[in-house]
Amino acid sequence: EKGSVALVGAGPGDPELLTLKALRMLQSADVVLYDDLVAPAIVDMARREAEKIAVGKRGYKPSCQQDHIISMMIGLAKEGKRVVRLKGGDPMIFGRATEEISALRAAGIAIEVVPGVTAALGAAAALQVSLTERDKARRVQFITAHAHDGKLPQDIDWRALSDPRASSVVYMGARTLGVLVERLLAHGLDPATPALLVERATCADERRIGATIASLPGKVAAETLSGPCLIFIGAVFAATEGEVAPAKEAAQID
Amino acid sequence: EKGSVALVGAGPGDPELLTLKALRMLQSADVVLYDDLVAPAIVDMARREAEKIAVGKRGYKPSCQQDHIISMMIGLAKEGKRVVRLKGGDPMIFGRATEEISALRAAGIAIEVVPGVTAALGAAAALQVSLTERDKARRVQFITAHAHDGKLPQDIDWRALSDPRASSVVYMGARTLGVLVERLLAHGLDPATPALLVERATCADERRIGATIASLPGKVAAETLSGPCLIFIGAVFAATEGEVAPAKEAAQID
Incomplete structure (x- = not known):
């Protein structure tokens, strides 16, 4: 063979x-x-x-x-x-x-x-939040915030990422979150834009930290993170601001 | 119950x-x-x-x-x-x-x-083309080209979609392809940017039409399409230009 x-x-x-x-x-x-x-x-x-x-x-x-x-x-x-x-x-x-x-x-x-279910879609399903929504999010985008050297990549299209009518998901975004948020706000993203960190999406020990884009780095700094993290940014996540770690849903259908 | x-x-x-x-x-x-x-x-x-x-x-x-x-x-x-x-x-x-x-x-x-495997990722796996690639595509974005009224949505961020360093996937994009391409070229996207239509991604009768963004509408107009279609745009698709319908790969691993 x-x-x-x-x-x-x-x-x-x-x-x-x-x-x-x-x-x-x-x-x-x-x-x-x-x-x-x-x-x-x-x-x-x-x-x-x-x-x-x-x-x-x-x-x-x-x-x-x-x-x-x-x-x-x-x-x-x-x-x-x-x-x-x-x-x-x-x-x-x-x-x-x-x-x-x-x-x-x-x-x-x-x-x-x-192919497989990518982490962003696994997390969105668990959150029960659609990444696309007529009038709120016509475009979905994924970026990685972790370049070869472990830093934030230099060649990110900040304007595309600051578009208030997109849903954005940042893979491997926890380490560089502070710099990322600074750059987004500098490019005009509304500080009140809903944002959320999800650690270990879809696992039994999944954790969520809901916030606004401006307050997310502070809330995240107060937690100890050890698993892979996704950052979600956009109007569709408005209902998740109250999420705090741990946030696993009790109401599963068996 | x-x-x-x-x-x-x-x-x-x-x-x-x-x-x-x-x-x-x-x-x-x-x-x-x-x-x-x-x-x-x-x-x-x-x-x-x-x-x-x-x-x-x-x-x-x-x-x-x-x-x-x-x-x-x-x-x-x-x-x-x-x-x-x-x-x-x-x-x-x-x-x-x-x-x-x-x-x-x-x-x-x-x-x-x-959650499920979204069509774009199913098609990318069949094409064996990664949607992200250091230096070529830091950002992946999905849009729909089919608004409520069946026309191209009016509120698309054309600049974000014309970014040469992103991989873009347009869902339900066949009907409005001509207008979409006009707008992308008007916003400065290089006419030689690789682009590809995939019909019935991952199905036994999947079809592919590989081209450049400028030549794709003409090549697509010459074909009869009946299933759901995705349009892929970006540098990572350079190797797919020779794809013509039907393009199902013979070499599957059993």
């Missing part, structure tokens, strides 16, 4: 938000290379005989880590292994998939990409 | 891209109200005893249709039924979920929202 690599989205956190296809790929894998951010309960869904290898937290390790992951994938596929590269959320959103796909293609390895 | 309503994302088209949670909700439903755009194979995954009711194509019926759907959901939930409202893609992206959630809350009905 010829080896192959599948880049598979593990979804936002809740293991039930895995797709049927992702489950099938995990259950037919020889090797699973998984991001540290992927929940153990999801890794455990892989075929029992599969070798499971943690390959480092996204965005917080030196880039040689990325080269090492690529070498491993190519080596394993060339041995004839079915490799699953399991990534948090969706592989095509801030997942550095381009580097992996290019290298695998250059090595002649068969590739498949299995 | 008290009735309830779950807004459930059916994913982009391929039935395997349903989440495990969506499947569980479908298999415990008493009634499934589904958009016409949802594939029959997905509706068939619902519990055998569940009543399955088609509730009209999204965006192409009068708005009284929406009021009727809401009344049905409330009535059925008040009878004690477990209602699943099955929507194409993700419920929180251009799914008009706000109107449904507000009405259900006002009626005191228990609600749950189950």
Whole structure:
């Protein structure tokens, strides 16, 4: 059998938000290379005989880590292994998939990409807030606030991000939140714009900090955050200002 | 038993891209109200005893249709039924979920929202093109090109949409493509910017038309389109210019 690599989205956190296809790929894998951010309960869904290898937290390790992951994938596929590269959320959103796909293609390895529920949509569902709403939000945008060097990227289109009629979601936004908010306010975003931080979206220990864009950095500074965080900004989040950590909803339908 | 309503994302088209949670909700439903755009194979995954009711194509019926759907959901939930409202893609992206959630809350009905793989991410995975890429696309944005009246919305932030360093995805964009492209070019978008139309993303009969933003309307006009379409615009799509309909990849990993 010829080896192959599948880049598979593990979804936002809740293991039930895995797709049927992702489950099938995990259950037919020889090797699973998984991001540290992927929940153990999801890794455990892989075929029992599969070798499971943690390959480092996204965005917080030196880039040689990325080269090492690529070498491993190519080596394993060339041995004839079915490799699953399991990534948090969706592989095509801030997942550095381009580097992996290019290298695998250059090595002649068969590739498949299995999409996943991206964290922003998992969190929006849990909040029960639509990211689009006629008259309030015609446009949805996602950015990452975490460049290669761990700082806020320099080439952000601040005007696009300050548009009051868009819903914005900032991935990996907790560390650079103060600078981000300064720049948004400097570009004219109303300080009263609703804003919300969600930590560990869709996980059992999800936390929410609701505020306005101006007051969010202060409220966030008062909390200890350890999981991945999303920042939501926009008029559609008006009803979430009262949210405080922990904010897991009791009323689930069984 | 008290009735309830779950807004459930059916994913982009391929039935395997349903989440495990969506499947569980479908298999415990008493009634499934589904958009016409949802594939029959997905509706068939619902519990055998569940009543399955088609509730009209999204965006192409009068708005009284929406009021009727809401009344049905409330009535059925008040009878004690477990209602699943099955929507194409993700419920929180251009799914008009706000109107449904507000009405259900006002009626005191228990609600749950189950996210799904949104069409843009399903298509990106099939294309094997990451929507974000360091240096090329720091920002991803989704808009709908289909307002209430079937025309292009008037309040689009054209400057944000013409940003050469963003990846843009236009939902329901086929009908208004000509006007959209005119406006983008007028706002300074390079006519050579890669652009692509994807019809029926992730379905067995998916079609792709690759072009530049300037040449896309002409290429699209030469084709007959009948399914839902997405328009992709941005530098990351450079490799897709050669795509022509039909473009389903032969090399799937089994």
